[in-house]
Amino acid sequence: MTEPLEVLGLPAVICSSEMTRVIERARKLAQINSAVLITGESGVGKEIVARAIHHFSLRCQKPWVDVSCGALPEHLVESELFGYERGAFSGAMGRKEGLFELAHQGTLFLDEVGELDARMQVKLLRVLDCGQYFRLGATKRTTVDVRVVAATNRDLPAEVRQGTFRGDLYHRLAQLQIVVPPLRQRREDVIPLCRFFMERHHFEKDLTAPVITALENYSWPGNVRELRNVIVSACAISEADELKLADLPEGVRGASSIHTMMDVRSLAQAIEDEDDDGGCGEGLLQEAEKRLILDVLARMNGHQERTAKALGISSRTLSRKLRGYRVDMGANPSLGSELMS
Numbered sequence: 001m002t003e004p005l006e007v008l009g010l011p012a013v014i015c016s017s018e019m020t021r022v023i024e025r026a027r028k029l030a031q032i033n034s035a036v037l038i039t040g041e042s043g044v045g046k047e048i049v050a051r052a053i054h055h056f057s058l059r060c061q062k063p064w065v066d067v068s069c070g071a072l073p074e075h076l077v078e079s080e081l082f083g084y085e086r087g088a089f090s091g092a093m094g095r096k097e098g099l100f101e102l103a104h105q106g107t108l109f110l111d112e113v114g115e116l117d118a119r120m121q122v123k124l125l126r127v128l129d130c131g132q133y134f135r136l137g138a139t140k141r142t143t144v145d146v147r148v149v150a151a152t153n154r155d156l157p158a159e160v161r162q163g164t165f166r167g168d169l170y171h172r173l174a175q176l177q178i179v180v181p182p183l184r185q186r187r188e189d190v191i192p193l194c195r196f197f198m199e200r201h202h203f204e205k206d207l208t209a210p211v212i213t214a215l216e217n218y219s220w221p222g223n224v225r226e227l228r229n230v231i232v233s234a235c236a237i238s239e240a241d242e243l244k245l246a247d248l249p250e251g252v253r254g255a256s257s258i259h260t261m262m263d264v265r266s267l268a269q270a271i272e273d274e275d276d277d278g279g280c281g282e283g284l285l286q287e288a289e290k291r292l293i294l295d296v297l298a299r300m301n302g303h304q305e306r307t308a309k310a311l312g313i314s315s316r317t318l319s320r321k322l323r324g325y326r327v328d329m330g331a332n333p334s335l336g337s338e339l340m341s
C-alpha cells in the first residue's frame with residue numbers, strides 16, 4: 001500500500017486517479033491567493049482537501065485556522081469570527097481576538113459555510129471584499145490578510161436560486177472550486193482506505209475475497225466516514241483472523257451478490273441446471289442481464305451514455321432495456337443505484 005499523504009498532521013489515503021487529480025488541483029490552486037470553495041457529499045474528505053490547499057500554499061508556515069460554521073450557535077458565530085472588545089456585551093470581561101485575526105497571513109477554513117444565517121452572510125461578504133471589519137464593540141477597524149477556503153455539502157447554487165444563500169457571497173467564496181467525488185466513483189480507494197483504518201485501529205486481519213467484493217461494490221452513501229465506521233465495527237466484533245461477509249452490515253453484505261450473480265461460471269451452471277429441469281434458462285439469463293446493466297449503471301452514477309459504452313451496446317438499446325425494467329432515469333437518475341443496493 002502506498003504511504004498516506006500527510007496534510008497538516010492528517011494522513012490521507014489517495015490511491016484512485018480521481019483523488020490524485022483532486023489533490024493535484026489543490027496543489028495548483030494553492031499557489032493562487034483567491035478563495036476556494038470545496039464541494040462534495042458528506043464524508044468524502046473535504047477537510048483533507050482544504051488542509052492540502054494550505055499545506056501546498058506559500059502560507060504553509062503561517063496559521064491554519066478552521067471553524068465549523070454549523071457547530072457554532074448563531075449568536076456565537078460573529079464573536080468567534082471577529083472577536084470582541086471588553087464590555088462589548090454582558091459577559092465580555094476582556095478583549096478577545098477573532099478567528100480572522102488568528103488566521104492573519106494564513107488560511108481560514110470555513111467548514112459547512114452553507115449553515116451561516118443571512119446576517120452573517122452579509123458580514124462575511126464585507127470582510128472578504130475589503131479585508132477589514134470591526135471587532136464587536138470596537139471603534140477601530142481591524143485589517144487582516146487571510147485566505148479563505150470554504151466547504152459545503154449543500155447545493156449552494158440551488159440555494160442561491162431559492163434565495164436562501166446570497167449569490168454575491170457564493171461567487172466571492174467560489175472564485176476557485178474543487179469538487180471531491182463520492183467514494184462510489186473512485187472504488188480504487190475503498191480497500192486501501194479499509195486497510196488504513198484497520199492499521200490505525202491496530203486490527204491485524206485479512207479481508208476475504210467476498211468481503212473485498214462487497215466493500216468495492218457497495219454504494220457508500222456516507223462515503224469515507226461510513227466506510228470507517230463499517231470496517232472498525234466489523235473488526236471489533238469479529239474474533240477470527242480474517243473478516244468474513246457475515247461480519248459486515250446487511251446492506252454492505254448484499255453488494256457482494258452482484259458479483260456472485262455475475263460469476264460467469266456459476267451462471268452458466270445455473271442455466272444448465274435449469275435446462276435439465278426442463279426450463280430453458282431464459283428467465284435466469286434475463287435476470288443476469290438486468291443485474292449487469294443496473295450494476296454498470298450504478299457504477300457510472302446513472303450516466304446512460306457511459307453505461308452503454310461500457311456495455312458495448314447502443315444508447316437506444318440501453319434506454320429500451322431500462323424502460324423494460326421501468327427505470328425512469330429522467331425522473332430519478334439515482335434509481336439505478338437504488339435498485340442495486
Ligand SMILES: Nc1ncnc2c1ncn2[C@@H]1O[C@H](COP(=O)(O)OP(=O)(O)OP(=O)(O)O)[C@@H](O)[C@H]1O
Binds near residue numbers: 011012042225228
Ligand atoms: N482520503 C482519506 N484518507 C483518510 N481519511 C479520510 C480520507 N477522506 C476522508 N477521511 C476521513 O473521513 C472522515 C470524513 O471526512 P471529512 O470530515 O473531511 O468529510 P467531509 O467531506 O468534510 O464531510 P461533511 O460534509 O459531512 O463535513 C474524517 O475522519 C476524515 O479524516
Ligand SMILES: [Mg+2]
Binds near residue numbers: 046047111112
Ligand atoms: Mg466536514
